[in-house]
Amino acid sequence: MAVAYGFKSLSIRALDKNRQPSTTAPIHVIKGDPEKGAPVTMELTGLTKEAVKVFGGNIEYFVVRKGVGAVAANFGLLDLPTKIEQEIYGYEIVKEGIDGIGNNTEAPFVAAFCESEDMKGEPVAYAILAGTLTTDGFSIATKTDEDFTPEPGETVMSAVSRKVTVETEEKEFHVMRAFGSASVEELRTIVLGAPLTGGE
Template identity: 35%
Template sequence: MSMFIGFKRLRIQPLGEDLKASGDQIVIQGDPNKGATIKAEVSGISKDPTVVSGSNVGYYTSRKGVGTPKIDFDLLDVPLDSETIILGREKSANGVQYTGEESEAPYCAITMESEDGQGNVALVGFFYGVFSKDKETMNTKEQGETFKPEADAYTFTASGSKQASTNGKYMAKYAGNSATAVSELYKNVLLSDPTQSNSGSQTDTPAKQG
């Protein structure tokens, strides 16, 4: 896989202190009033090589591991309830969101879905990390112009997996038409395979699965 075509869907699975799935997956896939994906930019997944000198030459190159993996998202119209969950904010009985000293984002697992150049499903997943949102933006409505909503910026800062079978791993990636491989990725990252459940619109089968 040398390229991604589009950004179809983001799945978010909040995790509890026991590292098990906590609550339903949050699925952002363009459903009316449920948010849409615009862009995801992954960085920090390669460690900058460091050359160690000895005997007046570059004797050893330290190159193992990752840098500081994170994903910068542009997401449109994320529901307030979903945002409250992933950012660890509080919500009153009347639906008011509160942010303060006790706000603490939960750990989450995520998968991002696209397509490769052959039309096969392309998945990128991160086992463990937290979301943050640093700002809110309001802009004036330009007179005579049609309103065009702007995406909000979220950051997902990844850590190594704490699950026994994937301990220390940060990212999982697959592109192809193997339903078995897709299921493996989902089960390892999200701890369940949403394509094998019966939960309505969240069960769309990825493109060209075999």
């Protein structure tokens, strides 16, 4: 089992109506650059479906266990730029410096690519192929005489399945993993597509 240590970067890209990487959307890379946000935590849940037992002949004759549960990724993100928040949460930009959240707010489908490493320092990646990102609220609190320590905001990605092409074969998954530099780079392209011409 590959255990990941650290959270190097989180890359997010909007998907089109077919749940494929949008050729007009940038890939947002959140990796701790000053004033550009930083990934702190990621927890994947729902990867196993709750087993359902079917009884027959007074025994547990069959167990329904195929598939996944409600797959979700819970992110802790620090200082996420407002422009990225507006895009991934679907907030409406009313004018420069003002946005709105209401009945018509609808987060777009996106793909998320998380980079870490194993105990030996080899690259490891987790990809959530498609889903929507939401944050349930915001809070403010008074300043105190203690040293200021920023806390990461909570963002949840509710995942859905997506078809991807690996070499020439089409597969459908919620989550994919990669191990080693070459495989991580290959998975990045599979999940996020090619960067926009001229960079992100």
